Amino acid sequence: MNRLPTLFIGILFTFAFAWVGLVVMPYAQIGRLQPEVNADTGDVFPPTPSGLAEAGQKVYAANGCVYCHSQQIRPEDAGSDLARGWGSRRTVPRDYIRQSKVFLGTMRTGPDLSDAGFRFPDAKWHHLHMYNPRSLNAYSIMPSFKYLYITRKIVGQKSEDALDLKGDDAPPAGYEVVPSEDAKALAAYLISLNRRYPLKEAPEK
Numbered sequence: 001m002n003r004l005p006t007l008f009i010g011i012l013f014t015f016a017f018a019w020v021g022l023v024v025m026p027y028a029q030i031g032r033l034q035p036e037v038n039a040d041t042g043d044v045f046p047p048t049p050s051g052l053a054e055a056g057q058k059v060y061a062a063n064g065c066v067y068c069h070s071q072q073i074r075p076e077d078a079g080s081d082l083a084r085g086w087g088s089r090r091t092v093p094r095d096y097i098r099q100s101k102v103f104l105g106t107m108r109t110g111p112d113l114s115d116a117g118f119r120f121p122d123a124k125w126h127h128l129h130m131y132n133p134r135s136l137n138a139y140s141i142m143p144s145f146k147y148l149y150i151t152r153k154i155v156g157q158k159s160e161d162a163l164d165l166k167g168d169d170a171p172p173a174g175y176e177v178v179p180s181e182d183a184k185a186l187a188a189y190l191i192s193l194n195r196r197y198p199l200k201e202a203p204e205k
């Protein structure tokens with residue numbers, strides 16, 4: 001008996017089923033999400049990131065931050081993310097609609113960064129931390145990203161951007177360490193990671 005047609009239809013059905021489940025249905029559910037506009041204030045959520053923050057997203061990708069950091073906060077009943085202070089609510093698909101690349105992450109060698117800009121709103125903190133994580137947390141196993149910084153001779157006034165480095169990290173007298181354009185963009189991106197806006201599908205806890 002020739003069972004080829006049955007086999008063929010079976011294979012076709014298997015692929016069609018997967019395509020509907022993995023492509024068509026998610027697209028129907030979340031493919032056309034729009035930002036939420038607050039009727040009273042006119043505020044739009046999620047807010048549009050600055051151009052510098054968008055550039056920083058590429059630096060984040062290029063430096064492999066996603067290998068150690070996730071950007072997704074689980075609901076209260078699915079994990080301890082909220083109890084750890086990583087956010088004030090779970091993340092939902094609408095949180096990501098402004099991002100051309102979404103760094104959900106799979107590993108949590110370091111803390112979740114969905115809300116890093118709320119915890120650390122100061123670029124100087126990010127620069128000190130990225131330059132040498134162990135200068136702020138002695139136990140840190142995060143690699144140093146010193147190559148994103150430039151050590152240069154001070155000409156005239158010391159730059160306003162110069163890092164306030166202490167101890168072994170301090171540059172020789174007459175020199176200063178300043179962030180490169182990539183480091184500035186990366187810090188702007190990290191500060192833009194802030195989920196403290198309300199969305200109707202994810203009320204604050």
Ligand code: HEC
Pocket residue numbers: 060063064065066067068069109110111113116119120133134137139140141142143145186190
């Ligand atoms: C090998 C793993 C690893 C990589 C790669 C890594 N980190 Fe980290 N990161 C950590 C660990 C561990 C901590 C917690 C200790 C600390 O604060 O240094 C951390 C902490 C942080 C924090 C503070 C978060 C908090 O809530 O305390 C920020 C911000 C951060 N990392 C940004 C970055 C950025 C940006 C990159 C890429 C340029 C990066 N990390 C790459 C492991 C990593």
